[in-house]
Amino acid sequence: MAVPGLLLAGVLLVALNLRGPLVAVAPVVDAIGRDLALSAGTVGLLTSIPVLCFGLAAPFASLLIARTGVHRAVLVSLGGVLLGSLLRSTGSPATAIAGTVVLGLGITVGNVVVPVVIGRDFPTATNVVMAAYTAALNLGSAFTTSLTAPLAEVAGWQVALASWGLLTVVAAGVWTAALRRQVARAAARATDHPPAVPPVPEPAPTRPLWRNPVAWGLMLAFAGQAFSYYGLTAWLPSLLADEQGLSRAAAGVSSSLFQLLAIVGAFAVPALVAWWGRPALVLLAITAAWATLPLGLLVAPSLWALWCCLAGAAQGGGITVIFIAVVRRSRGLTENRRMSAMVQGGGYTVAATGPLVIGAVHDASGGWTLPLLVILGAVAVMAVAGAPAAGGRPDVVADDAAESARAPSERGSRG
Numbered sequence: 327m328a329v330p331g332l333l334l335a336g337v338l339l340v341a342l343n344l345r346g347p348l349v350a351v352a353p354v355v356d357a358i359g360r361d362l363a364l365s366a367g368t369v370g371l372l373t374s375i376p377v378l379c380f381g382l383a384a385p386f387a388s389l390l391i392a393r394t395g396v397h398r399a400v401l402v403s404l405g406g407v408l409l410g411s412l413l414r415s416t417g418s419p420a421t422a423i424a425g426t427v428v429l430g431l432g433i434t435v436g437n438v439v440v441p442v443v444i445g446r447d448f449p450t451a452t453n454v455v456m457a458a459y460t461a462a463l464n465l466g467s468a469f470t471t472s473l474t475a476p477l478a479e480v481a482g483w484q485v486a487l488a489s490w491g492l493l494t495v496v497a498a499g500v501w502t503a504a505l506r507r508q509v510a511r512a513a514a515r516a517t518d519h520p521p522a523v524p525p526v527p528e529p530a531p532t533r534p535l536w537r538n539p540v541a542w543g544l545m546l547a548f549a550g551q552a553f554s555y556y557g558l559t560a561w562l563p564s565l566l567a568d569e570q571g572l573s574r575a576a577a578g579v580s581s582s583l584f585q586l587l588a589i590v591g592a593f594a595v596p597a598l599v600a601w602w603g604r605p606a607l608v609l610l611a612i613t614a615a616w617a618t619l620p621l622g623l624l625v626a627p628s629l630w631a632l633w634c635c636l637a638g639a640a641q642g643g644g645i646t647v648i649f650i651a652v653v654r655r656s657r658g659l660t661e662n663r664r665m666s667a668m669v670q671g672g673g674y675t676v677a678a679t680g681p682l683v684i685g686a687v688h689d690a691s692g693g694w695t696l697p698l699l700v701i702l703g704a705v706a707v708m709a710v711a712g713a714p715a716a717g718g719r720p721d722v723v724a725d726d727a728a729e730s731a732r733a734p735s736e737r738g739s740r741g
Contacts, residue, residue, distance in 0.1 A: 406432020
């Protein structure tokens with residue numbers, strides 16, 4: 327299975343920049359708050375604002391992609407990430423917030439456009455490249471979570487955060503080279519393979535999506551998953567430092583387990599869905615693993631490494647199983663796209679409050695027990711709302727509708 331290697335390298339390097347710079351603030355939140363005279367809740371905005379952009383700015387990102395084209399939109403995304411990272415590191419509260427907004431907008435464009443690139447430019451390896459892309463997102467988070475605190479101890483938090491711009495520059499350079507090669511490749515492919523027979527129009531959705539309880543259930547499940555993820559990503563290093571007596575650098579490295587184990591979940595969930603045939607059961611198993619982190623830190627905190635590993639695998643698989651459910655419960659491609667937009671838009675909007683809420687609850691309570699109970703509640707929402715919406719065995723009607731919408735040439739290529 328041949329894939330364009332340079333473009334694949336570009337996709338993976340871009341992925342490292344779509345989560346890493348966002349979560350890099352977590353190991354140095356105390357230093358940022360102290361130097362800029364910010365409360366814990368306000369420092370939480372440095373993580374929650376980009377996530378809010380994911381939910382609210384996605385339609386504008388789609389318009390931008392339509393105007394620039396998918397490959398150039400990736401460069402726009404990287405430019406926003408670089409500019410935002412530098413602004414955030416200049417050392418004033420105003421530029422820290424402004425840079426965070428720019429960073430969030432840049433990442434939003436990348437979130438929308440990279441899956442489009444994968445689907446279009448890796449037609450024979452879409453699943454494999456998508457799994458690698460998801461893994462690279464988590465690797466970027468683990469990389470910056472592990473190394474930002476040690477860099478900050480040597481050069482200060484401002485230099486530590488700004489230094490990740492070098493990774494953005496590398497990604498942009500590789501992507502530019504891949505773009506030039508891919509333009510020639512696409513032109514040759516268009517000449518060798520004329521357009522296929524136009525697809526058969528799919529049936530129109532029978533009811534508005536906002537009246538579909540499945541869409542609401544999956545959106546709430548995604549909100550619970552993302553709220554828990556971003557809340558813990560922002561505050562787990564501080565929690566481990568406070569409760570386990572770890573240094574800030576050690577806590578940052580330790581919490582990277584939470585990011586690294588996500589790779590296991592990302593690759594394991596599709597296999598579990600294929601094996602069990604019931605996304606609802608997989609989702610319940612994921613929420614059970616998710617719950618071990620808040621419960622474990624409350625009951626047996628000395629085993630924090632085990633709880634981080636279990637919940638890390640769960641958070642990596644949580645997004646996967648929800649989107650598998652979106653595909654299975656959608657009646658045709660149009661409803662699939664609309665449901666995906668609703669699930670992500672609503673879910674990320676709720677998730678944006680995660681770091682702020684966890685920080686504010688910590689400030690108000692003076693400890694970590696209540697914040698962990700808030701996380702546990704969000705995981706419970708994921709289970710209660712998501713399991714009925716995810717459903718059992720594939721919906722035959724939905725499968726038939728999706729099949730009837732495919733182009734005859736596509737059905738023939740699979741037969």
